Amino acid sequence: MKYYIETYGCQMNYSDTERLKTLLESYGFKESKKREAADFIIFNSCSVRQKAADRVYGEMVNMAELRKKKKDLLVGLTGCMVHKGKEQKMEKATYELDIAFRPEDMCHLAGRIRELRPKWRLCETDLDGYFEIAPKTSNKYQVSVPIMTGCDKFCTYCIVPYARGREKSRPLNGIVAECKKLVKAGAKEITLLGQTVNSYSTFVKLLCEIDKLHSKGLNRLRFMSAHPKDFSDDLIKTLSRLKTICPYIHLPVQSGSNSCLRRMNRPYTREKYIEIIKKIRKAIPNCAISTDIIVGFCGETEKEFKDSCALYEELHFDMAYLSQYSTRKGTFAAKKLKDDVPKKIKAERWHYLNQVLKKHSLACNKKYIGQTVEVLIEKQTAKELIGRSREYKEVHIREFDKKKKWIGEIIKVKVENVREWELYGDKL
Numbered sequence: 001m002k003y004y005i006e007t008y009g010c011q012m013n014y015s016d017t018e019r020l021k022t023l024l025e026s027y028g029f030k031e032s033k034k035r036e037a038a039d040f041i042i043f044n045s046c047s048v049r050q051k052a053a054d055r056v057y058g059e060m061v062n063m064a065e066l067r068k069k070k071k072d073l074l075v076g077l078t079g080c081m082v083h084k085g086k087e088q089k090m091e092k093a094t095y096e097l098d099i100a101f102r103p104e105d106m107c108h109l110a111g112r113i114r115e116l117r118p119k120w121r122l123c124e125t126d127l128d129g130y131f132e133i134a135p136k137t138s139n140k141y142q143v144s145v146p147i148m149t150g151c152d153k154f155c156t157y158c159i160v161p162y163a164r165g166r167e168k169s170r171p172l173n174g175i176v177a178e179c180k181k182l183v184k185a186g187a188k189e190i191t192l193l194g195q196t197v198n199s200y201s202t203f204v205k206l207l208c209e210i211d212k213l214h215s216k217g218l219n220r221l222r223f224m225s226a227h228p229k230d231f232s233d234d235l236i237k238t239l240s241r242l243k244t245i246c247p248y249i250h251l252p253v254q255s256g257s258n259s260c261l262r263r264m265n266r267p268y269t270r271e272k273y274i275e276i277i278k279k280i281r282k283a284i285p286n287c288a289i290s291t292d293i294i295v296g297f298c299g300e301t302e303k304e305f306k307d308s309c310a311l312y313e314e315l316h317f318d319m320a321y322l323s324q325y326s327t328r329k330g331t332f333a334a335k336k337l338k339d340d341v342p343k344k345i346k347a348e349r350w351h352y353l354n355q356v357l358k359k360h361s362l363a364c365n366k367k368y369i370g371q372t373v374e375v376l377i378e379k380q381t382a383k384e385l386i387g388r389s390r391e392y393k394e395v396h397i398r399e400f401d402k403k404k405k406w407i408g409e410i411i412k413v414k415v416e417n418v419r420e421w422e423l424y425g426d427k428l
């Protein structure tokens with residue numbers, strides 16, 4: 001039997017897919033590179049944006065064609081589109097869907113498969129816990145480790161607390177043990193994952209424990225995504241002194257307007273956010289910073305949008321992930337707030353802010369010209385090596401020994417040229 005997983009959305013979903021692969025292979029499934037050849041097709045979905053959810057539903061329709069050729073085909077859905085307690089309802093409502101399950105419940109998948117396909121012989125029975133499943137990593141040098149699931153913040157536009165449930169921190173010892181194993185197997189960079197990763201109960205202690213793996217070969221430690229509310233002074237101080245922490249922070253602000261932040265139920269002010277960024281920059285000089293901004297949120301006035309632009313100009317972010325607001329069914333905003341910014345205005349605001357983003361991104365990158373950065377190589381083609389610097393800048397290297405295998409190597413590169421999204425240089 002063969003499986004095929006199609007993954008959408010954030011790093012958390014990709015990390016869930018790695019665990020799902022291990023699980024399915026322990027049952028006796030083999031991975032198929034082609035969807036058409038698979039017996040079990042799973043969509044690991046994202047519902048943060050309407051477009052991503054629509055794509056999954058679109059793909060689901062195609063399953064009818066495949067089922068004509070393969071009568072036994074099993075179709076599964078997981079990720080943020082599956083809400084707690086709504087699994088059976090989804091299975092009944094979506095014609096081509098056989099199994100809907102939340103990522104946290106994947107350990108009970110064997111029972112469901114047996115129920116639906118009794119003739120399929122599965123080797124293993126269900127496991128005990130989601131976190132106990134070791135991920136099947138595609139790149140042993142750069143790995144992600146989830147440290148928590150769910151979210152307690154309830155931003156009014158977001159479906160995650162309903163889809164993934166309340167915040168649940170994983171025991172510290174289990175995380176450190178997994179990191180040790182991964183470093184022993186060759187990991188040079190670890191990214192800790194969580195919807196609000198720094199809300200983890202003992203986050204500072206956890207970072208300090210993992211940092212000790214520096215002597216065992218861990219070179220880089222990152223985390224995604226942080227929340228401003230829990231970005232404490234103690235955390236900033238710790239980040240500045242740990243050897244493995246990379247000088248790059250992604251800290252979503254979502255809006256530069258206090259009134260808009262209140263409607264979004266983001267529990268901080270524009271002033272507080274600016275204060276945090278200034279403290280980070282003081283403690284970690286040259287720290288690259290990126291953010292998320294939503295434009296066109298319910299009731300967003302021209303003045304509120306301008307506040308977001310002004311915040312961007314003031315903090316000159318290295319990068320930002322911009323999105324145009326779209327209603328997600330089931331959220332507070334969908335029930336109580338009016339999605340009243342016309343589509344055209346949303347698009348205009350997005351394009352305007354995107355120009356601001358490009359300008360700052362280029363200016364930030366220009367600072368690297370003539371400097372040396374350390375790059376962990378992720379990709380090697382006939383023409384170039386591609387990797388990321390500690391500051392999370394994508395770096396392209398054209399001159400290199402083409403006979404040698406470079407993936408997983410950390411090399412020093414002198415930056416010669418830059419564009420908005422990349423740096424270009426030569427290996428030293």
Ligand code: SF4
Pocket residue numbers: 151152153154155158159160161195196227
């Ligand atoms: S912090 Fe807000 S946006 Fe982030 S996952 Fe939680 S509810 Fe969603």
